[in-house]
Amino acid sequence: MANEHRKEDAAAAGRIAGPAPLPIVLRVNGETRELMVEPRTTLAEALRGPLGLTGTKIACNHGVCSACTVWLDDLAVASCSVLAIEVGERRITTIEGLAGQDRLHPVQAAFIDYDAVQCGFCTPGLVMSCAALLARNPRPDRKEIETAISGHLCRCGTYPHVVQAMLALGTREEPDLE
Amino acid sequence: MNDEFPRRREHFPVGLAHLGLETVEREIPADEPPALGPNAGLRQIGKNAPRWDARAKVTGAARYTVDVSLPGMLHAAVLRSPWPHARLRSIDLSRAAAAPGVHAALTVAEPPVSGKPIVLRYVGQPVAAVAAETPALAQAALQLIDVRYEPLPFVTDPDRAKQADAPAVYRKPELDKVPSAGLPASAAVYPLSGNVLGPESRNSRGDVATGFAEAAVVVDGTYRTQVQTHCCMEPHAIVASWHEDGLDVWMSTQFTAGVRVQLARHFGLPLSRVRVQVQAMGGGFGSKSQMGVYGRTAVSLSRLAGAPVRLVYRRDEEHMDSGNRPSSEQHLRIGARSDGTLTAISLHSHGSAGIAFGAAPGGIASALYPCPNMESLHYDVFTNAGPSCAMRGPGNTQGAFALEQSIDELAEKLALDPIVLRDRIDPSPVHREERRMGAERIGWSQRRAPASDPGPLKRGVGMAQSLWPANVQINTACEVRLWRDGSVEVLSSVQDIGTGVGTVLAQVVAEELGLEPAAIRVRIGDTEFPSGPPSYGSRTTASITPPARTAAWRVKEAFFRTIASAWQVDAHTLIVQDGSIQVRNDPQRRISWQEAAAALRTDRISATAGRADDYAGFRYRSGDAAMALNDLGGAQFAEVEVDTESGVIRVLRVVAVHDCGRPINPRQIESQVQGGVLMGISYALMEERILDSHTGWMLNPNFVDYKVLGPQDAPEIDVVLLENYQGFSASDAYGISEPANIATAAAIANAVYNAIGVRIRSLPMTPAAVLQALGLVPGGRH
Numbered sequence: 001m002a003n004e005h006r007k008e009d010a011a012a013a014g015r016i017a018g019p020a021p022l023p024i025v026l027r028v029n030g031e032t033r034e035l036m037v038e039p040r041t042t043l044a045e046a047l048r049g050p051l052g053l054t055g056t057k058i059a060c061n062h063g064v065c066s067a068c069t070v071w072l073d074d075l076a077v078a079s080c081s082v083l084a085i086e087v088g089e090r091r092i093t094t095i096e097g098l099a100g101q102d103r104l105h106p107v108q109a110a111f112i113d114y115d116a117v118q119c120g121f122c123t124p125g126l127v128m129s130c131a132a133l134l135a136r137n138p139r140p141d142r143k144e145i146e147t148a149i150s151g152h153l154c155r156c157g158t159y160p161h162v163v164q165a166m167l168a169l170g171t172r173e174e175p176d177l178e
Numbered sequence: 179m180n181d182e183f184p185r186r187r188e189h190f191p192v193g194l195a196h197l198g199l200e201t202v203e204r205e206i207p208a209d210e211p212p213a214l215g216p217n218a219g220l221r222q223i224g225k226n227a228p229r230w231d232a233r234a235k236v237t238g239a240a241r242y243t244v245d246v247s248l249p250g251m252l253h254a255a256v257l258r259s260p261w262p263h264a265r266l267r268s269i270d271l272s273r274a275a276a277a278p279g280v281h282a283a284l285t286v287a288e289p290p291v292s293g294k295p296i297v298l299r300y301v302g303q304p305v306a307a308v309a310a311e312t313p314a315l316a317q318a319a320l321q322l323i324d325v326r327y328e329p330l331p332f333v334t335d336p337d338r339a340k341q342a343d344a345p346a347v348y349r350k351p352e353l354d355k356v357p358s359a360g361l362p363a364s365a366a367v368y369p370l371s372g373n374v375l376g377p378e379s380r381n382s383r384g385d386v387a388t389g390f391a392e393a394a395v396v397v398d399g400t401y402r403t404q405v406q407t408h409c410c411m412e413p414h415a416i417v418a419s420w421h422e423d424g425l426d427v428w429m430s431t432q433f434t435a436g437v438r439v440q441l442a443r444h445f446g447l448p449l450s451r452v453r454v455q456v457q458a459m460g461g462g463f464g465s466k467s468q469m470g471v472y473g474r475t476a477v478s479l480s481r482l483a484g485a486p487v488r489l490v491y492r493r494d495e496e497h498m499d500s501g502n503r504p505s506s507e508q509h510l511r512i513g514a515r516s517d518g519t520l521t522a523i524s525l526h527s528h529g530s531a532g533i534a535f536g537a538a539p540g541g542i543a544s545a546l547y548p549c550p551n552m553e554s555l556h557y558d559v560f561t562n563a564g565p566s567c568a569m570r571g572p573g574n575t576q577g578a579f580a581l582e583q584s585i586d587e588l589a590e591k592l593a594l595d596p597i598v599l600r601d602r603i604d605p606s607p608v609h610r611e612e613r614r615m616g617a618e619r620i621g622w623s624q625r626r627a628p629a630s631d632p633g634p635l636k637r638g639v640g641m642a643q644s645l646w647p648a649n650v651q652i653n654t655a656c657e658v659r660l661w662r663d664g665s666v667e668v669l670s671s672v673q674d675i676g677t678g679v680g681t682v683l684a685q686v687v688a689e690e691l692g693l694e695p696a697a698i699r700v701r702i703g704d705t706e707f708p709s710g711p712p713s714y715g716s717r718t719t720a721s722i723t724p725p726a727r728t729a730a731w732r733v734k735e736a737f738f739r740t741i742a743s744a745w746q747v748d749a750h751t752l753i754v755q756d757g758s759i760q761v762r763n764d765p766q767r768r769i770s771w772q773e774a775a776a777a778l779r780t781d782r783i784s785a786t787a788g789r790a791d792d793y794a795g796f797r798y799r800s801g802d803a804a805m806a807l808n809d810l811g812g813a814q815f816a817e818v819e820v821d822t823e824s825g826v827i828r829v830l831r832v833v834a835v836h837d838c839g840r841p842i843n844p845r846q847i848e849s850q851v852q853g854g855v856l857m858g859i860s861y862a863l864m865e866e867r868i869l870d871s872h873t874g875w876m877l878n879p880n881f882v883d884y885k886v887l888g889p890q891d892a893p894e895i896d897v898v899l900l901e902n903y904q905g906f907s908a909s910d911a912y913g914i915s916e917p918a919n920i921a922t923a924a925a926i927a928n929a930v931y932n933a934i935g936v937r938i939r940s941l942p943m944t945p946a947a948v949l950q951a952l953g954l955v956p957g958g959r960h
Contacts, residue, residue, distance in 0.1 A: 012321065012322065018314065038314070048245075054238070054241070054242075054244075057242075057244075057411070057412075059411045059412070059413070059493070060880065060881045061493060062493065062880060064880070064882055065881050067411060094238070095236075095237065096237070104233075104237070108233075108236040111232070112228050112232040113228070115226075115229055115232070115846060115848075117229055117235045117236060118461075118676035118678075118849055119410075119411065119412070119458075119459060119460045119676030120231070120232075120235030120236075120458055120460070121242065121412045121460030121461060122411050123236055124235075127236055146889050147890070149889045150888060150889055151888075152888070153409075153411070153886055153888060155408075155409050155410060155463070155853075156411075156461060157852050157856035157857060157892075158849065158852075158853070159852075160894075160895055
């Protein structure tokens with residue numbers, strides 16, 4: 001009887017846990033990485049878990065706050081809303097791969113200069129969206145910046161300093177530090 | 179003088195820097211550093227040093243609790259009550275515990291008294307928890323827990339809960355178990371009638387009947403504020419590791435030292451065997467100050483499983499069960515003579531903190547404008563909803579919404595400008611200056627009569643005053659170490675939750691030692707270091723920067739004594755500047771910082787300092803907490819545009835003039851004030867927890883339906899900082915977080931009135947609420 005129960009329970013748990021992991025290959029930050037993922041694993045989970053790239057953050061896990069933003073090829077996407085198994089050949093760029101070892105992307109430098117960071121949890125996502133904007137539009141105006149980051153939520157309220165940092169980059173003014 | 183505690187006299191700058199400073203003589207403990215001059219003459223304090231951890235945060239290297247992964251770590255999941263009120267008939271964990279990959283399962287809900295049945299009182303209340311090898315296995319195992327609930331009658335709407343025949347959330351004997359969202363600690367001291375607890379009347383004084391009889395003018399209004407959830411971007415998270423030497427915890431917390439004490443007490447461990455750490459921390463806003471149910475759950479699972487356990491809440495769990503700002507209904511009457519002098523204030527309030535209590539609308543109505551006759555009666559209304567806890571400016575944020583609209587209304591009745599009236603009834607010269615500066619920036623003199631715009635888009639300007647006590651944590655310590663190679667560390671368990679306190683510590687120590695902030699290694703967020711203050715109550719900077727400077731000064735004194743003895747000079751003649759030490763007025767006697775350090779007898783000099791009392795004393799002190807003599811203030815001005823056809827309010831511009839004593843890093847303060855204003859706009863216009871009164875479930879536990887202000891809704895924010903010297907401590911610096919949030923909603927409401935000529939007394943001021951206020955659609959409470 002107890003054994004019977006146990007088998008049923010294992011089957012039920014198995015159904016809930018879903019199909020078993022399968023091997024996939026992802027191209028992340030210029031490297032080819034092999035990993036095992038369950039089919040339902042999101043790209044955000046795959047990056048943070050098996051790939052150890054915890055710079056990508058999960059805050060809402062339903063595609064609203066954009067904290068998990070990474071690039072697929074040149075497109076900024078919410079990695080919590082992409083399945084790891086559907087990425088295929090596309091190049092993934094995460095916050096760790098944006099600038100390369102010991103270097104800063106100009107957006108990262110501007111975020112530091114303008115204190116566009118408070119708790120920092122939403123920051124990697126914001127940096128990825130801002131860097132994507134800059135790649136397609138080197139001199140964005142305030143409206144374009146606000147549109148590019150409109151999907152991001154920051155509870156600390158860094159938006160004004162993010163916009164200021166991006167405007168400064170666009171005009172290539174020297175940062176006003178004092 | 180008392181020989182045991184030698185003291186000496188120092189001369190401190192006092193006053194507002196831009197108006198000119200005076201000097202005050204104070205007697206201070208002899209082991210505290212000399213008076214610090216105004217920022218204008220300093221090299222590091224008052225400058226915009228880059229945030230100490232900004233590089234780690236922009237590169238993704240910063241390690242948050244959710245990023246901590248330990249070998250053999252298990253993942254926890256929580257079974258939550260689907261019923262708003264139910265008796266737990268039975269619970270059987272055996273099938274879940276035997277499920278594949280599951281290492282531990284336990285019941286989380288506790289009976290009110292041992293042996294009595296467990297009662298669940300809100301949807302989302304933790305019932306049981308499991309720890310398994312993957313998050314998916316843990317989630318799956320929850321379905322194998324056999325629970326039988328006996329649903330009980332419930333009530334979620336405070337208006338309904340107030341009625342005599344409403345289902346009872348608690349019975350009187352259960353009151354000492356009710357969690358507190360504010361003060362005092364126990365609900366059992368108040369009478370309970372149905373679901374209504376109280377009254378609490380701490381702020382009452384004089385006789386309001388006499389006061390109202392003396393009044394030439396009386397304003398009278400009922401104000402309602404909604405339940406707001408904290409919405410920290412990093413969810414509540416903990417990794418607990420119970421091992422044979424004790425307990426190690428990584429936790430997204432606002433108070434490492436406090437959580438350590440709670441864990442030690444709860445699990446019967448000595449403090450010496452409990453360690454709590456947090457590196458980067460993704461926001462708290464009041465909701466991450468305690469051990470919490472999630473804390474004890476993860477630790478219990480780890481003890482049971484014999485392995486580290488990670489517990490991270492989902493976003494829906496965050497909304498339903500990680501705290502919230504309580505609702506309020508405030509009936510406020512204010513009487514004044516024809517010259518504006520206040521004669522009586524009567525504040526009768528109800529508020530619901532769900533199954534918790536402490537929903538009073540703060541002390542702002544009692545404290546901001548002195549009035550001899552005050553009647554303040556507050557009642558808590560229990561509902562079957564998740565417990566509230568402190569949230570950024572708890573109480574005063576709700577209270578300011580009512581008070582500052584009433585003061586504007588009073589000004590209108592007296593035919594006085596709102597700022598003129600406030601200047602008459604507010605004795606604080608600092609507040610007066612804040613209003614003067616803010617008025618100038620926003621263009622107050624161009625402000626027009628209500629509803630002056632003829633078209634459908636109507637603009638208006640309004641302001642409100644903020645007030646918050648200048649809190650200090652007495653139980654605060656900080657260590658500074660100088661090593662033989664000249665390198666310097668500052669250490670404390672204080673945590674940086676995004677405020678930038680790490681930067682500020684480096685600046686204060688660098689200033690004292692004549693070094694650059696980047697040369698100071700900041701080691702915080704770990705209870706292995708001297709106990710730091712909590713990051714709540716806007717008290718962190720006020721508590722930790724004085725002992726940081728004192729410790730640095732003591733290290734410097736000890737360092738100088740070694741050099742002075744080698745040079746055979748008086749140590750007091752030594753000065754440090756630009757990385758070298760010399761005899762004052764004798765540049766020949768000079769040695770580099772590194773060379774001097776190399777001559778130390780031992781590997782390092784270390785000093786640990788505690789927070790001394792404020793030099794002029796405290797206004798209030800109880801246990802570890804104290805309040806400085808003067809409050810923190812701030813005046814906020816808002817310009818809005820109301821679309822009277824769609825009902826949409828746009829905030830075009832905010833001017834925020836604030837005082838936090840001596841500003842240490844103006845840019846970081848600007849960041850925090852902007853954040854307070856934006857959270858205030860979001861509270862004013864968008865956010866609201868909505869419960870289904872038929873099921874008790876939250877209908878919007880996500881970021882789609884629970885609206886939080888985004889980048890496109892953020893107005894231009896002009897932050898103006900006062901330099902207010904008081905000569906109160908070794909740093910003379912105080913906090914900023916909460917005052918920045920308190921006045922915003924009230925300032926917007928006053929601006930909306932100026933725009934449309936109709937007062938909105940209920941939050942949030944959604945388009946529907948605006949159209950109702952204008953009488954364009956039916957409904958509403960206006």
